[in-house]
Amino acid sequence: MRLSFRAVLVTAAVSCATALTACGSGDAGGGSDELSIVASTNVWGSIAQAVAGDRAQVQSLITEPSADPHSYEASPRDAAAISDATLVVYNGGGYDHFVDDILDATGRDVPTVDAFALFESGEYSDLHAGHDHGDTTAETTPADGTDSGDRSHDGHSHDGHDHSGINEHVWYDLATADAVAHAVADHLAELDPDGADTYRDNAAAFxxxxxTVADTVESLARTHPGAPIAQTESIAHYLVVGAGLDDRTPSDFTDAVENGTDPSPASIAATRRLLLDGQVDALLYNPQTEDRVSLEMRRSAESTGIPVVEVFETLPEGVDYIQWQTRTAEALSAALDTAP
Incomplete structure (x- = not known):
């Protein structure tokens, strides 16, 4: 039923988008040959902007710090932006499903950079030194992140996820961010050969x-090896793995949250007991999907003096990707320094 309703919404959005495109939205702010990059969230938009500099316009569809991208419903204007884009950069893995839905519904051959596809391709950079992601059963995709045509990720598995499923929150995986930046640079270099050196230099600078972010994470791993933590949702899974921390959250709890279902009473009780008994040194908390259960976990942690570290799915206002990732790693390190 949910999929059918979503399909109706997407069809309506695409129909309206066709009308918007025909009339011209006037949002490009430049000539018809101007490069236009559309990113699903401002996380990927920030990375695209770092590479594009002032040679392309970057539009991020989800920017509100309070927004929940899992449940985002695209507007007709979003659909028009995606179908008219020179390049689309998105998370993939079913996370920002509306992008796949719009691309499939329009049938337009829009170049894309799919971060999750890059993650699963196994093309990791030296930012993963000492970090084993394990094997993947998924088919690999081209290193440039070009969509292979099959946007379904059902049935994929990845040994890097400790909670019996795919963890699609790959923006906390630094090598994936690196791969996205280079894929964006390669696409833009093809589209704008005059700026090829600029794009690749910007990707190298990124x-x-x-x-510097990786150094902060590695420092955290050295100073707090195997420190026990809990999470209300496995948003920062790859940060936790990179820092070598021990996530003691019951898998039944995080699996239920990840799947959008209510955790069982037993898993709630077990997670609460971790916090009330002081068995962990920090709680990672996602305010963007706050509900009665997660708020109860936060209050349990605060009642016993366990530090709470907020992790987000979109960029806070006024910071770029590098600043955001650095501040998150530093906040986690500070929390573990002050743990009871």
């Missing part, structure tokens, strides 16, 4: 900045 890579260097990512190393």
């Amino acid at each position: 890579h260097a900045q990512l190393h």
Whole structure:
């Protein structure tokens, strides 16, 4: 029923988008040959902007810090932006499903960079030194992130996810962010050969900045090896893995949250007991999907003096991707420093 309703919404959005496109939205702010990059969220938009510089316009569809991308419903204007884009950059893996829905519904051959596809391709950079993601049963995709035509990720599995399923929150995986930046640079270099050196230089600079974030994470791993933590949702899974922390959250709890279902009373009780008994040093908390259960976990942690570290799915206002990832890693490190 949910899929059918979603299909109706997408069809309506695409129909309206066709009308918007025909009339011209006037949002491009430039000539018809201007490069237009559309990103599903401002996380990927920030990375695209770092590479594009001032040679392309970047539009992020989801920007509100309070937004929940899992349940986002695209508007006709969003559909028009995606179908008219020179390049679309998105998370993939079913996370921002509305992008796949619009691309499939329009049938337009829009170049894309799918972060999750890059993650599963196994093309990791030196930012993964000492970090084993394990094997993947998924088919690989081209290193440039070009869509292979099959946007379904059903049945994929990845050994890097400790909770019996795919963890699609790959923006916390630094090598994937690096791969996205280079894929964007390659696409833009093809579309705008005059700017090819600029795009690739910008991607190289972004890579260097990512190393500073990786250094912060590695420092955290050295100072707090195997520190026990809990999460209300496995948003920052790849940060936790990269820092070598021990996520003690019951898998039944995080699996239910990830699947959009209510955790069982037993898993709620077990997670609460972790916090009330002080068995973990920090709680990672996603305010964007706050509900009665997650708020109860936060209050349990605060009642016993366990630090709460907020992790987000979109960029807070006024920061770019590098600043955001650095601040999150530093906040986690500070929380573990002050753990009871």
